[in-house]
Amino acid sequence: MFEFITRRSFKFNLLVAIGLMMVLGILFFALLGVITHHNETLKVPDVRRKNVNEAIMLLEKAGFEADVRDSIYLDSLKALTVWEQQPEAGADVKVGRTIYLTINKVVPPMVAMPDLEGLTYRSAEMTLRSRRLNVGDTIYRPDFATNTVLQQLLGGKTIQPGKMIPEGSNITLVLSSGTGNVENPVPDLVGLTFLEARETLNASNLNLGTVLIDAGVTDTANAFVTKQIPALRNSLGEPNKVRAGESMDLWLGPVRPVRDTIFPDTSHE
Structure with a gap:
């Protein structure tokens, strides 16, 4: 075959090569829609509150890929349960699209307790959320500085700033109700x-x-x-x-x- 090619002129071989490239190009673009599933969409199933293994199996069965991209800790949710998915359930996306999952951790990570005393309720709430901690009960006590945090409690006991506690803990805030009128x-x-x-x-x-x-x-x-x-x-x-x-x-x-x-x-x- 090599001798057959060498006996032909350069111009002939060049034309043959160009012709082959054109044929391959036409075939590629003709099959591109099939390869990329052009105009083929599916609705994303809802896998929230499901075990991660079950969620991945359901997504793959429905024609999607699945990938765990993040994790959180919520004491109200079972370990290894899907908390969030992107794209969301019911979205129309291409076949084969990767669905990213956020799951609940098995063991809660430890975080340092922030110092909330003297902060307003809103500032304290935002600070807790930034540490992935929750506001538990709120107790009001008379004091000059209305609606500011007077004390921070965990399990009914004062929790000192800097102490390592499980992520997702509920922090009770003792707030000022202002001075009385009587x-x-x-x-x-x-x-x-x-x-x-x-x-x-x-x-x-x-x-x-x-x-x-x-x-x-x-x-x-x-x-x-x-x-x-x-x-x-x-x-x-x-x-x-x-x-x-x-x-x-x-x-x-x-x-x-x-x-x-x-x-x-x-x-x-």
Whole structure:
């Protein structure tokens, strides 16, 4: 065959080669529609909430390819379950198109707990979502800074910023409801231990402000309140008033004070 080609002129061989290329080109473009499934579309089946292996099998059976492109963690969803698909269910796409799946992880990854205290509710919610954490319950407590986060809880206990917790955890937010509209008499804390004073403040929906501790105190919890601001009475001997959510400053000492020398009762003078 090689001798047959060499006996022909260059011009003849060139024309033959051009003719073969044209035939191959015509065949290629004629079969292009078949190769690319031109104008052949199918509806994408809904494989969400299905196990990933079952989802892939259904997609391949329907004429699609499947590929797991991402994963998340949701405690409300079974492990290895399809959470999201692209293109979405019901879309008309070409036969053989790859459907990308996002599945739920088997083991939740650990993420660092952010510091939410002092943030507004909206900012705290966005911060949690950026870490793939969820807002759980919201508890309101009187305080000056309305609708800001006062405390962050996990499982009913305070969770410190930076602590590693499972992704998808529900974080309870204690939010400020602002100060109350009703004024109540200032509670009498002088003579109580610091632990008793804090319990009294909590029961009165008041916050603990600045705490000044005497040098002689060795056990803060059992130290005694020797002074408070606001005081029980004003300079005219009239009872001072506070609203829920306001703060009280305390002075602590190692010895229980003598009450009548600290706050003499002037109400009958």
